[in-house]
Amino acid sequence: MSRIGPEWFKSSYSGTEGDNCIEVAVTxxxxxxxxxxxxxxxxxxxxPTAWADFVAFAKAVEL
Structure with a gap:
């Protein structure tokens, strides 16, 4: 059986309490x-380039 659509996963940067959670799918x-x-x-x-730039920026300003 083939999968339709992108495969989503929870971002490792999401909150641990179930709040502020995002999912990401890469194509x-x-x-x-x-x-x-x-x-x-x-x-x-x-x-993908914009996402890589965002992740690099987020890592740089991480508190």
């Missing part, structure tokens, strides 16, 4: 991000 042309608590509420899609 060759885009990285998709959605709210774990509202999976049908829409998603943000960015290029």
């Amino acid at each position: 060759p042309r885009a990285v998709h991000v959605r709210d774990t608590k509202d999976r049908e509420g829409g998603q943000l899609s960015v290029t």
Whole structure:
């Protein structure tokens, strides 16, 4: 059986208490991000380059 659509996983940067959780799915042309608590509420899609830049920025400003 083939899988339809991207494979989503919970971000390692999500909160540990079940709040502020996001899921990420990576495809060759885009990285998709959605709210774990509202999976049908829409998603943000960015290029892999933009996602890599965001992750690098987030690591740099991590408190």
